[in-house]
Amino acid sequence: MKDFRSDLSDELSALTPPPLGDLVAEATRKGRRARRVRSVGQVAGSALALTAVAVLFGGQLHGTGGKGELAGAAAGGTPAATATASPSPKAATATASPSPTASPSGDQVHVSGAAVLATVLDALPAGITTSDYAANNFAEAHGQYGTESPVAQVNVHTAKGLGMMRIFVGTANPTGKCTADTGCRLDKYGQEVRVDHVSDNCIQNTLVSVRHADGTDVTVQMASCLAWDGKANKPGVVPLTEEQAADLAGNPAFHDMMTPAQGAAAAARFPSLPQIY
């Protein structure tokens, strides 16, 4: 295929691409900024976690019902203060599916990857064990023209083995409504559900998307392999059934926007989340 390469090289040489400019310097600047933000988040998260532990411990000592507050927080979708992004498996402790919540009001920002992860873990049925969390924030992973959706990655421990899924939370395309003719159906909240399969792409094996009434679009991307570990995508199992994925994606606790306080709480819950590559 030497000729293929040389022909393509010749064609590329004949093109007039825009100058690279300060692409490398800008990438370095953005990298430094992201690293700073991550460090600040880790420090703030640790401080908040310590404070929460102290308050909880004090509450238990004084019998002021701290345990009840924590259980409520875990079930209701507010990040639990003592959870961290850990590679070790954790069993979902939510006692009930999060109930529908109102969209956050006030000053809002794009939902963060950590907040998506918090919602995912709270929305998963009790008893499902997860681990190896990672997340990207809005536009962090794919740039201005790319998939601007924040995304969380979770490994799920099933009876058949380990499975990986990524949950994207974005804004639905207003012109992209689907119909029954294109395989769409409605879930119990009247939200549009679409299931796609990409049989020869293990990362995108099964895609379950739900379009929420508020315009939020949640896609559960279930892989049949594990995430790239720097060398390979090791084999995995599809982590949830399509029905479970549709229930997860359709959970009304997902919103594409959040308040800064919600973002801080999620950052405190997952202070050292790695990025998805």
Next chain:
Amino acid sequence: MRREEEFTAFAEAGAVRLRQIAYLMCRDWHLAQDLTQTTLTKMYLAWPRITRRDLDPFGYARKVLLNSLLDHKRLRSSGEVAVDRIPDRIPDTVHESVSADIRLTLVDALALLSPRDRAIVLLRYWEDHSIEATAEMVGVSISVVKTQSLRALNTLRAHLGEDRAELFA
């Protein structure tokens, strides 16, 4: 500080090549530039891990770039239909100002492939990777790489005509 210098040296050496791959995948210099910058930002963040594990940085960057590109295509593809014809205006090509020359270029022909098939062809025949490495990078099985690369080459042959069949000999 030394790590940052190493990263800068890598980025400066690899940026053009990464942008070329991105361009061949998306046919849009601005998007290619943006995706290359995003890839390098992620490389900056991952650099300590890459050097600690002694990974091939360019291979890692290529994987990050392809993931971003394929994700981008997937999320944009719901309303996108692959067509078996060239668009009326093909920007940024050498033939832009040569209206008489209607011969299809390789770059044009590659654009007729699906994003995944394009990635397979570029990795196999432009980047010269093995079937196994290509399968790993694209996230498909070895048999898919074999069948899709054959099918993609047939498509390219059909579009480029007999006079360029030697490209795929």
